[in-house]
Amino acid sequence: MEVVPSTALSYPGSALAYVDDEHFAYIMGNGLRFADATTGKTKTFLWADPRGISAFDCSFKGRSVVVAVKSHPPVIKSYAWPSLELKHTLIGGADLDYDMVVVSRSGERVVSVSTSKNPRLVVWSLPGAGPSDGNAPGSPPTIPDPSGASGVGIMLAEIPVTLSECTAVSINPGDSNMICACGPEGIFFYKLSKVQGAWKLSVTSGDASDLEVPKSEDDESEATSSEEEDEEAEEEEEARRQDELSQTRGHFMACTWAKDNKVYGGNADGTIGCFNAETGELLDQFSFSREMMQMTASISDNEGPVEARIVGMFNTKTDLIVTTSRRLVYWIKLPKFNRIDHYASCYGIADGTPPSRISACACSPTYERFVVGTLDGTIHSDKLTPSEYNSTKPGIMPMTAEFHSGWVLCATTVATAANATEDLMATGGSDGTLRFWFSDSGKFACLRHYKMELEEMAGPSEDLTSVPVTMLATQPGHPVVAVGLASGQLSIVYVHAEEVQGSSKFVMSVLPLALLPLYAQPVTHLEFHPTKPWLAVGSADEGLLYVVDCSPTASFKVSERSNMKARH
Secondary structure, three states, X not given: OOOOOOOOOEOOOOXXXXXXXXXXXXXXXXXXXXXXXXXXXXXXXXXXXXXXXXXXXXXXXXXXXXXXXOOOOOEEEXXXXXXXXXXXXXXXXXXXXXXXXEEOOOOOEEEEEEOOOXXXXXXXXXXXXXXOOXXXXXXXXXXXXXXXXXXXXXXXXXXXXXXXXXXXXXXXXXXXXXXXXXXXXXXXXXXXXXXXXXXXXXXXXXXXXXOOOOOOOOHHHHHHHHOOOOHHHHHHHHHHHXXXXXXXXXXXXXXXXXXOOEEEEEEOOOEEEEEEOOOOOEEEEEEOOHHHHHHOHHHOOOOOOOOOOEEEEEEOOOEEEEEEOOOEEEEEEOOOOOOEEEEEEEOOOOOOOOOOOEEEEEEOOOOOEEEEEEOOOEEEEEEOOOOOOOOOOOEEEOEEEEOEOOOEXXXXXXXOOOOOOOOEXXXXXXXXXXXXXXXXXXXXXXXXEOEEEOOOOOOOOOOEEEOOEEEEEEOOOOOEEEEEEOOOEEEEEXXXXXXXXXXXOEEEEEEEEEEEEOOOOOOOEEXXXXXXXXXXXXXXXXXXXXXXXXXXXXXXXXXXXXXXXXXX
């Protein structure tokens, strides 16, 4: 018997990529999940290797999916889409895992970057997947030699990199010989060319020294107070500050290509530079100034200033779409590159709280839609060109799907009290949420978020940390679920189904029944008695077993305790 997954209940905030106009993909566990861009429903999965995937990319024109496998040694595999038939295997290019892997627009080239142990950037050719490497860009492709289409990728060239971390890599869609890579050390432009019959890579660094640094709100007050300080201390402080500014100015988070070998690169300060990839020269720049941030401050929800930290960019020829970490996406008009035309925000998380941070974004191949993922486990999708928008009010990116934002640690089935509803499946995650899903459709039903105040925090109630849900059990014949927490507490909840008037639909909710502090260590075992309302609770770390009476008249009394360690 083969077990085939039908859906997924977790999104860890990892990279997103469109594989065609209707489906996007992201790494889930040790595989890739492909989902519908409109509904969020699972189309299929790719299990490339039991050890997992470190990076991936998709080529729409080449109809391929490229994944970097965490094998020993690591390899890159290229699959046809949508059949997911293995076409090529690329061996070498990394001693440990690949940090990044990208495929060219036509699918004939792959670029990999590894920054751990012998850091290097490698360019590969996939025989039979695109234009022959002997042809200049734009010339007619030759028919590949059948002996070359053996399924083994060809390493064309490699070059050492100075990046301690690779935050983005991009191949010029108009010329696959031009590559851009960036990270904390700057933005770099690589050119692949033939020298005396052999492929060689050359590199040019982008000149970010003239990029503006946005002023902070405290600059003015700091300048006033510094007049009263010792001159030597003031000079030391200024030198330290300039060093910090220089580091953030050169710390690039994202890059995207434009016409005429130009590249837009966004840094950690929220400043975007337009560079000449041939020379590294800074041609133009755009900064999210304090005034522009005030325009969007109304949606910060008292979470502090709206950050301009860039997590992704893509160029649609008419607009530069910039995704920032604080759930905001901006449209900057091109070619003027001097003003924000429109912006949108993520809303729609189930418990009413908007997601806190965007972690990834992707654009559909025909520039019709885009998708963003958040660290809260939500995925949002919207049209790339809004039909109507107001420059002073944010557009709303609808939520395509909501998942656990971390590992799913436990699961159980639940029979609902209402006969007209589907049965439910409950899952507990490392993100501190207990989520219920309809078993037949896989749709989200309701959730409960477990949080606790940290001991060192004596402040406001919002200073809470999520408590992972470690174990679940369902009382037979009842919509009652026992929830074991990493804090050592036992939560017991009731799943309530309320019929919507004038409809056959039901609204599900979670009602808390009890919260019992049983252990100082995580709850690791839960089991209901098959015929009686008794619940056995255990913690492997403490070796204690409790029995809780869950009958209506017992008020969840802990009726028995046994020290399992003492018996050994």
